[in-house]
Amino acid sequence: MLQKLRDRSSGWVATIIIGLLMIPFLFVVDQSYLGGMGANNVAQVKAPPTWWEGAPKWWPASMLWEHREVGVNEFRQRFEQERMRQRQEQGDDFDPRAFETVENKRKVLDQLIDETILQLAAERAGVVVGDAAVREYIATIPAFQVDGRFDANTYQLALASQVPARTPMQFEQLVRESLQQSLVPLAVGTSAFVTDAEFDRILRLSGEKRDVELALLPAAVEDDAAVGDDEIQAWYDAHPGDFTRPEAVTIEYVEVDGNRLQVAAPADEAALRKRYEEERARFVEPEQRLASHILIRVEPDADAATLKAAEDKARRLADEAAASGADFAALARAHSEDPGSRDDGGELGWVERGMMVGPFEEALFAMQPGEVRGPVKTDFGFHVLQLRELKQGAQVEFEQVREDLAREQAQVDRERAYSELTGRLTDLVYQNPSSLAPAAEQVGLQVQTLGPFTRQDTIGIGASPDVKRAAFSEVLIEDGTASDPIELGPDHSVVIRVIEHVPEQPRPLAEVRDQVIAAIRADRTGKAAAAAADALVERLRAGEALSVVAASVDADVMPLPGLPRGVPVPSPAANRGIFAAPAPAEGQASAGRFEMPDGRYVVFTVTGVHPGNPEELQPEQREMVRRQFEQVDGAAAAEAYVRELRKGFQVVVEESQL
Numbered sequence: 001m002l003q004k005l006r007d008r009s010s011g012w013v014a015t016i017i018i019g020l021l022m023i024p025f026l027f028v029v030d031q032s033y034l035g036g037m038g039a040n041n042v043a044q045v046k047a048p049p050t051w052w053e054g055a056p057k058w059w060p061a062s063m064l065w066e067h068r069e070v071g072v073n074e075f076r077q078r079f080e081q082e083r084m085r086q087r088q089e090q091g092d093d094f095d096p097r098a099f100e101t102v103e104n105k106r107k108v109l110d111q112l113i114d115e116t117i118l119q120l121a122a123e124r125a126g127v128v129v130g131d132a133a134v135r136e137y138i139a140t141i142p143a144f145q146v147d148g149r150f151d152a153n154t155y156q157l158a159l160a161s162q163v164p165a166r167t168p169m170q171f172e173q174l175v176r177e178s179l180q181q182s183l184v185p186l187a188v189g190t191s192a193f194v195t196d197a198e199f200d201r202i203l204r205l206s207g208e209k210r211d212v213e214l215a216l217l218p219a220a221v222e223d224d225a226a227v228g229d230d231e232i233q234a235w236y237d238a239h240p241g242d243f244t245r246p247e248a249v250t251i252e253y254v255e256v257d258g259n260r261l262q263v264a265a266p267a268d269e270a271a272l273r274k275r276y277e278e279e280r281a282r283f284v285e286p287e288q289r290l291a292s293h294i295l296i297r298v299e300p301d302a303d304a305a306t307l308k309a310a311e312d313k314a315r316r317l318a319d320e321a322a323a324s325g326a327d328f329a330a331l332a333r334a335h336s337e338d339p340g341s342r343d344d345g346g347e348l349g350w351v352e353r354g355m356m357v358g359p360f361e362e363a364l365f366a367m368q369p370g371e372v373r374g375p376v377k378t379d380f381g382f383h384v385l386q387l388r389e390l391k392q393g394a395q396v397e398f399e400q401v402r403e404d405l406a407r408e409q410a411q412v413d414r415e416r417a418y419s420e421l422t423g424r425l426t427d428l429v430y431q432n433p434s435s436l437a438p439a440a441e442q443v444g445l446q447v448q449t450l451g452p453f454t455r456q457d458t459i460g461i462g463a464s465p466d467v468k469r470a471a472f473s474e475v476l477i478e479d480g481t482a483s484d485p486i487e488l489g490p491d492h493s494v495v496i497r498v499i500e501h502v503p504e505q506p507r508p509l510a511e512v513r514d515q516v517i518a519a520i521r522a523d524r525t526g527k528a529a530a531a532a533a534d535a536l537v538e539r540l541r542a543g544e545a546l547s548v549v550a551a552s553v554d555a556d557v558m559p560l561p562g563l564p565r566g567v568p569v570p571s572p573a574a575n576r577g578i579f580a581a582p583a584p585a586e587g588q589a590s591a592g593r594f595e596m597p598d599g600r601y602v603v604f605t606v607t608g609v610h611p612g613n614p615e616e617l618q619p620e621q622r623e624m625v626r627r628q629f630e631q632v633d634g635a636a637a638a639e640a641y642v643r644e645l646r647k648g649f650q651v652v653v654e655e656s657q658l
Contacts, residue, residue, distance in 0.1 A: 041071055043113055043654065046649060046650040046651075047650075048648075072657050075109060082104070082108050083096070083099060114646065117649050117651075134175050138150070188634070189638040192630050194633060199614075207564075208565045210579065210610070211606070211608035214570070216555060217532070218553060218555065220525050220528050232520070233509070235520050236516050242519065243506060245502075245506070246456065247502065248453060248501075249451055249472060250453075251450050251498055253494045253496040253497070254446070258490075258491025272398075272405045276405060280395070283400075287393040289387055290350055290389035290391075293348060293383045293385050294338075295382070296337060297381040311382050332345045350391070359377060363383075369387055369388065422493060425439055425440075426485055426495070429495055433497075434497075451500070466487070482496070533602075540589065540591035546604075562610070574602065577594040583609045584608070589607050592606075
């Protein structure tokens with residue numbers, strides 16, 4: 001039952017209520033359009049006349065049926081909406097070509113068909129949405145609000161900016177139809193409820209724990225028996241997807257690397273001197289002070305008495321250190337609580353501005369050589385400072401920094417050259433995007449070729465995820481045009497163009513014969529391991545103890561008392577298998593087996609079952625969980641309603657239009 005609830009809470013149908021009500025908002029955001037009928041259709045929904053719901057489908061009575069079409073344009077635009085949604089959701093992991101599957105197209109088409117059926121059913125049932133309900137719903141759409149309130153100007157501007165633009169009347173009709181088709185499934189979904197008995201049963205199941213014993217079986221002996229030609233051919237034919245040559249592309253590209261660019265000429269002496277004078281303040285040696293200190297440490301949360309005692313001690317040490325002939329280093333070794341400098345007599349070395357905390361630095365840089373000052377309060381405690389020596393800051397001469405200035409200027413020149421070259425290359429490529437050679441020739445760069453390579457290969461610039469994403473993109477493959485510049489690193493980019501694309505294709509049997517044989521033998525080995533595990537399970541079910549059965553195959557028994565449901569131990573699949581086993585009868589064990597990710601099997605026995613206790617939930621938690629289950633049941637009820645409703649209509653799909 002819990003697995004059924006999980007299944008019902010996934011997939012698009014589980015959110016049909018919210019999805020249908022959000023259609024107008026999605027249309028606003030994604031710039032879809034007002035659907036309509038047309039001759040170029042991908043599907044057609046046929047409904048019997050309201051006065052003869054049992055009308056036969058055969059000619060000529062079918063002429064009495066009502067028809068609604070799902071147009072090709074409607075389908076394509078909805079499919080693009082789904083593409084955009086998945087691209088935003090998956091980010092860099094989105095694969096546009098993998099998205100173009102028949103399964104994805106049918107999912108989108110089924111949504112459109114269900115919406116058409118709901119619209120037809122609502123109209124035939126006489127469901128009407130009043131003007132007040134339409135206006136009320138539009139006012140709740142965030143795209144039309146300013147500071148949380150509906151704004152008429154924002155509403156009209158938003159509609160006018162759509163492609164195609166809509167009038168308020170057109171949009172209101174769209175909202176009316178969307179609400180009309182969602183009212184019944186919404187009512188069905190919100191009418192769901194869970195009885196007390198059912199809810200308690202769910203809680204007992206979801207909170208269940210089991211006492212389990214496991215035995216990991218040895219790996220099966222690998223099969224090495226001969227494999228016949230007929231078996232090889234049959235396996236190859238039955239598993240075409242396992243023996244394919246992956247999709248590959250060959251690209252041409254032009255690379256711009258700023259680190260390899262040669263600047264026209266190095267900066268001359270005058271230019272470097274000018275830059276030195278303009279940035280003279282950069283080239284000043286900072287003032288340095290040779291300092292020592294004694295720290296009386298105080299914790300940040302110390303009380304007033306502790307602070308006073310520490311301050312008094314620091315003041316006494318400062319007075320003693322300032323006395324004629326006092327040995328500051330000896331006082332630091334005896335009293336300082338700074339483990340980093342205490343053994344060195346409080347030595348801190350040469351200190352520049354910015355190296356110490358504010359109060360410490362402010363006091364130190366106000367002192368004169370030979371002066372002792374304290375106490376100075378910081379977050380660490382109270383300090384006694386001694387300034388031993390002073391080095392005044394001095395201007396660094398041009399000759400000392402000339403090489404640094406020359407390197408900096410060369411880097412600036414390379415960056416400027418890279419930017420100009422990249423911009424010129426891009427402009428030329430845009431003028432003729434079907435070939436890189438003319439643009440490369442004009443800027444003096446070389447067109448290089450890479451490939452063929454697959455999505456899994458990491459060769460050359462193809463190792464870059466951005467290059468690979470562009471090379472396998474639908475646009476570059478189908479159009480054969482150049483990409484925008486793709487950044488590989490700082491001042492390093494490429495422009496690429498796909499010159500050859502080889503789609504995924506089957507590899508001939510002769511080429512993969514050894515792989516097929518290996519697959520057959522692996523399958524035999526797996527089946528033999530499963531059969532051996534099944535035989536042990538039968539022995540357990542016949543009454544043998546797990547310790548005896550495990551010992552017979554040289555396996556150890558591992559107990560797992562109190563294993564909770566849903567915990568991925570030993571693995572998610574294993575947990576599901578353990579809790580799918582029937583509860584053991586009195587004085588007996590319930591046996592089963594499951595496969596581990598490495599292909600080895602585990603046999604287990606369930607020796608005890610401990611249901612969850614519904615009384616452990618607090619009232620507010622109980623109500624919250626109950627609402628969640630009701631929402632899951634409501635989504636399942638709405639799904640069932642749409643599924644049953646669809647049976648009363650005839651749906652014709654034109655597969656060639658997908």
